[in-house]
Amino acid sequence: MPVYRFHCADCGRFDATFSMSDVPDHTPCSCGAYARRGISSPALSRGGRAMALMDATKSTADTPAVVDRVPTGSRPGTPTSANPLHAKLPRP
Numbered sequence: 001m002p003v004y005r006f007h008c009a010d011c012g013r014f015d016a017t018f019s020m021s022d023v024p025d026h027t028p029c030s031c032g033a034y035a036r037r038g039i040s041s042p043a044l045s046r047g048g049r050a051m052a053l054m055d056a057t058k059s060t061a062d063t064p065a066v067v068d069r070v071p072t073g074s075r076p077g078t079p080t081s082a083n084p085l086h087a088k089l090p091r092p
């Protein structure tokens with residue numbers, strides 16, 4: 001949920017979280033006065049899961065997982081068709 005910056009004439013700036021569709025132009029401040037919404041871009045991501053995902057993605061790009069041997073076990077085979085007409089199709 002985006003974070004919006006509001007400005008109270010007495011207390012100064014503070015941040016509040018609203019959904020994009022419900023963000024008001026004014027919101028009550030802790031002092032009881034109404035604070036005016038400032039003009040700024042909404043902070044869509046401040047840490048949390050999005051930042052953790054970006055860190056994990058960057059980590060795999062810098063230090064990819066390395067295996068020391070070929071994986072063992074059976075892999076599922078390539079599915080083939082039993083239709084004889086498919087054998088006449090051009091091959092790549």
Ligand SMILES: [Zn+2]
Pocket residue numbers: 008009010011012029030031032033
């Ligand atoms: Zn205030």
